[in-house]
Amino acid sequence: MKDRLNNFNLLILIFCLLLILHIPFMAYMYDIPIALLYGPLLLACLWNLRLQRIKFLTVCMHFLPFFLFSILYINWARDLQKWHLMIVYIAYISSLTIYPTYVLRNTQKVRGAKNRYKAILLEILCLFGFIVAFFLLTMLFYMFKPFNYDVRPVYVFMVINCIGIFIILGFLISRFSMDNRRTYYNVLTAEKSQPIKITEQEWGAYHQVLQHAMEKDKLFLDSNLSMEKFLQHTGLSKEVMLQFLDLQAKCSFFDWLAKYRILYAVSLLKGNYPHLKTAVLSNLCGFNSVSKFNKYFHLYMRQSVTDFKISNQK
Numbered sequence: 001m002k003d004r005l006n007n008f009n010l011l012i013l014i015f016c017l018l019l020i021l022h023i024p025f026m027a028y029m030y031d032i033p034i035a036l037l038y039g040p041l042l043l044a045c046l047w048n049l050r051l052q053r054i055k056f057l058t059v060c061m062h063f064l065p066f067f068l069f070s071i072l073y074i075n076w077a078r079d080l081q082k083w084h085l086m087i088v089y090i091a092y093i094s095s096l097t098i099y100p101t102y103v104l105r106n107t108q109k110v111r112g113a114k115n116r117y118k119a120i121l122l123e124i125l126c127l128f129g130f131i132v133a134f135f136l137l138t139m140l141f142y143m144f145k146p147f148n149y150d151v152r153p154v155y156v157f158m159v160i161n162c163i164g165i166f167i168i169l170g171f172l173i174s175r176f177s178m179d180n181r182r183t184y185y186n187v188l189t190a191e192k193s194q195p196i197k198i199t200e201q202e203w204g205a206y207h208q209v210l211q212h213a214m215e216k217d218k219l220f221l222d223s224n225l226s227m228e229k230f231l232q233h234t235g236l237s238k239e240v241m242l243q244f245l246d247l248q249a250k251c252s253f254f255d256w257l258a259k260y261r262i263l264y265a266v267s268l269l270k271g272n273y274p275h276l277k278t279a280v281l282s283n284l285c286g287f288n289s290v291s292k293f294n295k296y297f298h299l300y301m302r303q304s305v306t307d308f309k310i311s312n313q314k
Contacts, residue, residue: 008048008118009175015041015125016168019161026154026161033069035092038129039099040066045122046103049115065091089140096133100126121171128164132157198243206244209234220260223288227253258296261285265297265305269312278305 015038022034040062069091104126107119135153198206213219213234222229230253231238241253249256265285268276276284282293297305 008045009172011041011045011048012121012168013172015045016165016172019165019168023158023161026158032073033066033088033091035132036066036069036095037063038125039095042099042103042122042125042129045118046106049118049122050106065095086140086143089136089143093133093136093140096129096136100129117171121167124167125164128160132160198240206236206240209236210244214260218264220257220264221284221286223283223286225257225286255296257286258292259300261287261293262296262300265293266301266308269309274309274312281305 018034018037018041025032025034040059043062044059069088103122107122135156139153213230217233219225219230219233227238227241231241245251245253245256251259262285265281268281268284273281278293279290282290285293287293287296294305297308301308303311
């Protein structure tokens with residue numbers, strides 16, 4: 001998955017490079033159909049966010065118009081006719097409206113916590129596509145009925161390209177700095193969480209402390225018990241406790257507490273209190289929520305509290 005996420009940044013970088021390359025082409029009035037690449041690149045970014053497998057033939061199909069119009073441009077470059085430009089503009093407008101529309105309709109499906117900023121970036125680029133398509137449409141109308149431009153469309157396109165470049169570069173820089181911070185944090189965390197070496201004799205002593213705290217002192221009956229309070233009572237270090245939970249209990253601190261609480265509940269039901277109401281039983285065992293009590297009871301006993309009471313009565 002990490003490779004796919006990195007591929008998104010690569011696709012966006014290619015998109016940015018095309019925008020940069022397109023500016024001098026527009027300045028020198030070259031009609032190389034770079035605009036036909038933007039739509040397929042947006043679609044490829046969407047596929048990447050959806051973790052969708054991309055077939056080579058499918059990619060070729062979407063980039064085929066660019067290659068066809070590039071070949072036609074080479075043939076038309078010396079003798080560019082009005083109907084040639086009309087075909088080119090229609091192709092540009094179609095590509096810059098159909099692809100962004102499809103991407104906009106599907107970004108909501110991938111706009112989770114991890115992909116939120118990427119989806120927003122795609123939506124912004126899609127809006128730029130609509131803006132460019134609008135100005136191309138005005139140029140197409142100009143071919144049939146000339147009118148005075150207040151601003152030359154090519155300048156508008158260049159400004160839109162520059163805005164898109166700054167937005168993409170800002171996104172890539174922010175992602176790069178975020179990745180660096182995350183890597184630095186992971187390194188620090190890894191250094192701090194190195195397991196300490198504990199001998200079998202030491203584990204035996206620790207187990208006695210844990211057993212005494214749970215079976216004799218019954219700390220699990222405290223519904224507000226936290227790991228900090230537990231460690232303060234037992235005198236154990238946090239590193240020892242975390243290593244015990246990870247390597248031996250193989251569960252979280254609260255799951256470990258829940259096991260003792262459920263065993264205590266079972267002892268009450270099998271003993272002198274077989275008809276205790278669930279809410280009362282939950283409170284007596286240290287749970288501050290009936291739903292959590294039912295959840296853990298079913299998890300460890302493989303049946304509900306009601307079913308357990310009925311089977312116990314038999």
